Amino acid sequence: MFERIVEIYPELLTALGQTFTMIAVAIPLAIAGGTPLGILLYLWGPDGLSPRPKVHKVLDTAVNIARSFPFLILLIAIIPFTRLLVGTTIGTAAVIVPLTINAVPYFARFVEQNLTQLGQGTVEAALAMGAKHRQVISHVLLVDAIPALVGSVTIMTVSFISYSAMAGLVGGGGIGDFAIRYGYYRYETPLMVLAILLMIALVSLVQVSGSRLSRALDKR
Amino acid sequence: MIQLDNVSVSYGRGEREFCAVKDVSLHVPKSSIQGIIGFSGAGKSTLLRSINLLERPSAGRILIDGTDLTILNPAQLREARHNIGMIFQHFNLVNNLTVRKNVELALKFAGVSRAFRKEKARQALEIVDLASKENAYPGQLSGGQKQRVAIARALAPQPQILLCDEPTSAVDPRTTGSILQYLKDINTEFGITTVLVTHEMNVVKALADEIAILEGGALVEQVSTKDIRRKNFIPTSDIGAYLLDDSIRLNPTVELAASEPVQSVEELHHV
Numbered sequence: 441m442f443e444r445i446v447e448i449y450p451e452l453l454t455a456l457g458q459t460f461t462m463i464a465v466a467i468p469l470a471i472a473g474g475t476p477l478g479i480l481l482y483l484w485g486p487d488g489l490s491p492r493p494k495v496h497k498v499l500d501t502a503v504n505i506a507r508s509f510p511f512l513i514l515l516i517a518i519i520p521f522t523r524l525l526v527g528t529t530i531g532t533a534a535v536i537v538p539l540t541i542n543a544v545p546y547f548a549r550f551v552e553q554n555l556t557q558l559g560q561g562t563v564e565a566a567l568a569m570g571a572k573h574r575q576v577i578s579h580v581l582l583v584d585a586i587p588a589l590v591g592s593v594t595i596m597t598v599s600f601i602s603y604s605a606m607a608g609l610v611g612g613g614g615i616g617d618f619a620i621r622y623g624y625y626r627y628e629t630p631l632m633v634l635a636i637l638l639m640i641a642l643v644s645l646v647q648v649s650g651s652r653l654s655r656a657l658d659k660r
Numbered sequence: 661m662i663q664l665d666n667v668s669v670s671y672g673r674g675e676r677e678f679c680a681v682k683d684v685s686l687h688v689p690k691s692s693i694q695g696i697i698g699f700s701g702a703g704k705s706t707l708l709r710s711i712n713l714l715e716r717p718s719a720g721r722i723l724i725d726g727t728d729l730t731i732l733n734p735a736q737l738r739e740a741r742h743n744i745g746m747i748f749q750h751f752n753l754v755n756n757l758t759v760r761k762n763v764e765l766a767l768k769f770a771g772v773s774r775a776f777r778k779e780k781a782r783q784a785l786e787i788v789d790l791a792s793k794e795n796a797y798p799g800q801l802s803g804g805q806k807q808r809v810a811i812a813r814a815l816a817p818q819p820q821i822l823l824c825d826e827p828t829s830a831v832d833p834r835t836t837g838s839i840l841q842y843l844k845d846i847n848t849e850f851g852i853t854t855v856l857v858t859h860e861m862n863v864v865k866a867l868a869d870e871i872a873i874l875e876g877g878a879l880v881e882q883v884s885t886k887d888i889r890r891k892n893f894i895p896t897s898d899i900g901a902y903l904l905d906d907s908i909r910l911n912p913t914v915e916l917a918a919s920e921p922v923q924s925v926e927e928l929h930h931v
Contacts, residue, residue, distance in 0.1 A: 567741075572738065
């Protein structure tokens with residue numbers, strides 16, 4: 441068994457690298473896209489700074505629709521779009537597209553929720569001080585929401601490590617794909633166990649460091 | 661100087677319309693302290709919040725030194741708000757910023773350039789004797805200290821008006837007196853026009869020059885603290901009668917508050 445692991449080691453390493461790439465690209469993109477989207481959801485929402493019920497409804501519905509797709513279906517459904525964007529429908533780059541598309545509205549909801557939960561108090565204080573809406577968001581709301589947002593990024597990363605396992609379907613690779621190919625299709629249970637252990641280690645690492653960072657940033 | 665002309669604030673429309681403030685007119689002279697008292701739901705906070713347009717009146721005018729705030733555009737309103745400090749029952753500090761950064765925020769919003777903010781924030785914190793806590797986070801402070809930071813934050817841009825929304829209702833009774841003392845001193849030293857909303861009889865009597873009594877959103881009585889003290893006043897409302905009767909306390913915590921610190925302010929008033 442040990443020899444088999446040594447033999448498969450390079451491939452395992454490649455798989456880990458692929459998982460890492462998928463997460464390292466998709467998560468920052470999701471934060472970059474989801475944060476402004478979440479801010480708009482909050483801003484125009486019923487408890488927001490400048491409620492715009494109709495525009496909010498449209499945005500809210502769009503986010504719900506995007507969030508309704510099971511990842512596996514989304515992966516397939518947007519194949520033409522993926523080809524248009526990255527020029528291929530297979531491989532790691534091709535998986536990053538649906539991962540990001542799924543993660544953006546996912547994170548937007550987190551942002552919206554975290555901002556809404558802060559309550560009206562500091563917002564009112566800032567408005568009373570003559571702050572612009574933009575300043576209220578950047579200097580008050582986001583500052584107080586940062587610990588919660590770090591927590592949300594952690595949850596999202598853990599979820600998407602697991603989603604990335606479906607990448608195998610389009611030849612995206614990754615550690616989950618490794619487990620399916622060797623553990624399931626080739627009945628090499630020890631390799632499946634090994635892959636699962638690696639996933640557990642990866643998820644634990646993300647969760648523990650995310651929680652620590654969130655706590656360190658929270659000055660309440 | 662603050663002048664409220666026939667101010668009404670209502671929510672909702674048609675049958676579900678609810679009028680929180682009904683046709684209130686009030687004149688607050690420069691450098692005076694105006695108390696607003698009433699039972700909960702009397703509309704006193706709403707009235708206060710209409711002064712800086714946190715609640716936009718559905719009718720009436722809000723005149724600050726002759727300028728009607730209700731007709732200003734958003735940029736002009738922000739400018740006007742730099743001249744109106746406000747403190748709240750629950751302090752409303754930004755928890756993830758240090759004490760000094762909280763005060764600097766008000767200066768930033770008021771357009772004070774970066775170079776001056778630190779120094780001005782320190783000066784404001786010195787007024788409330790919290791300069792030593794400038795690097796602490798609000799979470800490390802007591803309720804009374806948090807309210808003092810909020811006072812420093814409100815004062816930092818050197819406003820002419822200070823609005824106080826139940827400033828002592830969330831601090832423990834022993835601290836109430838100290839907060840009131842700071843507000844009194846600030847009024848004396850800077851001549852800042854102060855409007856104080858509270859449901860605590862002793863608080864309003866200790867601090868205010870004039871007391872407006874609200875009931876069901878309407879201004880039912882206006883009396884000077886001097887006249888109350890001289891018993892030179894025939895009350896027409898329940899609260900008016902309570903104000904006159906020293907033995908009646910509406911809120912049990914006020915009794916505690918009255919024990920020593922608040923009375924020290926009252927003594928100060930007598931001098």
